[in-house]
């Protein structure tokens with residue numbers, strides 16, 4: 301008798317962020333999941349109903365997550381994992397399968413894109429991995445399952461069949477980014493805020509995708525296969541206007557790795573922002589060399605509402621910059637940070653420390669250099685050996701733990717030859733203390749708006765960030781005496797920094 305295959309009922313898709321916290325970025329704000337906003341838009345276009353559930357930003361724990369899954373009764377639960385969040389992402393999918401063994405479980409994002417074999421072979425509760433961009437692949441997978449089509453035709457898909465792991469080819473990346481349909485109506489905007497700007501409503505937006513750089517410690521050039529595509533300036537600026545008008549967004553972080561790669565396009569964006577004043581201040585990352593290139597238009601950056609620029613300096617010596625394949629010169633970083641400061645824009649940078657040859661002396665030298673560069677903020681990060689990054693083979697012999705939850709740039713994972721992990725941890729805390737204590741004392745040299753902004757930042761650092769303990773200890777020991785206004789913040793012991801502030805546990 302011929303078997304008739306009926307269509308499967310797949311209608312409801314829950315997109316859930318893993319409840320992972322490293323305590324770094326959460327001290328500065330609550331951040332939406334932009335990948336999910338795009339995936340939700342594509343899923344709805346394909347006829348699926350979506351629950352966008354940002355458990356991470358809600359600070360929800362397993363009982364709340366379980367309840368939400370039980371209430372929504374999804375046919376598919378999908379989650380996202382970068383390396384630090386993969387353990388919780390898997391726990392989330394395991395829970396979904398326990399609640400309903402019929403549910404389809406899917407994982408995507410950067411860790412899944414590279415470590416798919418490990419994920420699929422070790423976790424029987426995980427049904428599918430999608431590599432790379434998900435807008436085409438996730439609806440294609442669910443439609444294929446619904447219609448009982450051939451999984452071999454679903455692009456970017458990795459799946460198990462008995463003992464065989466199938467790895468489908470990756471489709472070309474989206475070229476027409478203007479045609480994407482982000483589901484901006486789904487996030488609960490009341491919870492997304494940037495704490496240094498009280499009562500702000502914060503979005504994450506993307507004006508371009510990709511990275512053409514070659515940094516050996518990073519994952520992004522691999523994820524985007526060193527390509528870069530961009531939205532048109534009109535389309536991007538219209539989105540900011542919409543976010544402000546419909547959702548009250550007042551601050552947006554650009555998720556782009558290199559938003560200014562094409563100077564003509566960037567100039568047009570700045571001109572449109574200046575002309576239309578969408579009511580949204582921007583926080584962005586860019587490259588040292590692109591700031592130097594744009595020295596003549598930094599005033600436009602400011603007039604366009606760019607309030608905060610992060611440039612990844614990463615290393616304090618030319619030798620280390622070369623190991624990181626940064627393609628920049630040590631002296632360029634100082635010049636770029638000077639340009640940002642001169643434009644009265646908040647400057648931020650980070651240094652990646654804890655390499656195998658790190659010593660207390662070299663960390664001290666890096667802090668000296670950070671003070672010389674004089675950004676408003678500097679963060680001292682612990683190198684994380686992403687298992688798929690170019691630098692991995694160099695770091696592998698020095699890896700002290702395979703607990704991916706610690707691969708968060710805060711916890712040291714690589715053990716330098718001359719230091720213990722706890723010495724690295726202390727040295728990173730000490731580096732931040734020294735840097736920010738110096739900045740406390742220079743507060744009055746900043747422009748009035750920067751003084752106000754930086755006071756909020758200090759308040760967050762002293763009371764709420766992962767550095768809080770060290771900052772408090774310093775204040776209490778009387779070491780590196782604090783200016784009175786900062787002591788007052790410490791004394792008050794709490795901050796008025798956001799509309800939905802979730803304290804770091």
Ligand code: B12
Nearest residue numbers: 321322333334335378380382383408409430433434519555
């Ligand atoms: C926004 C952001 C965040 C947000 C995350 C918000 C959230 N709710 O998840 C915040 C600020 C909270 C954050 C935190 C962290 N982040 Co972060 N973050 C970014 C950033 C800047 C942009 C990501 C983004 O929105 N991209 C744009 C969207 C459209 O692309 P996408 O997310 O890749 O999504 C697409 C695909 O990946 C795929 N996809 C994604 N998810 C899924 C899920 C499924 C099911 C499918 C099918 C497909 C799919 O489809 C999407 C659409 O095409 C990236 C760097 C970058 N420029 O990409 C770093 C980055 C992802 N973060 C990183 C890190 C390390 C962290 C932290 C661990 C540490 C830190 N110091 O910041 C913390 C940990 C989080 C925590 N809670 O403690 C690293 C990850 C490195 C790695 N290889 O693991 C990155 C790459 C930065 C870097 N260059 O190193 N981050």
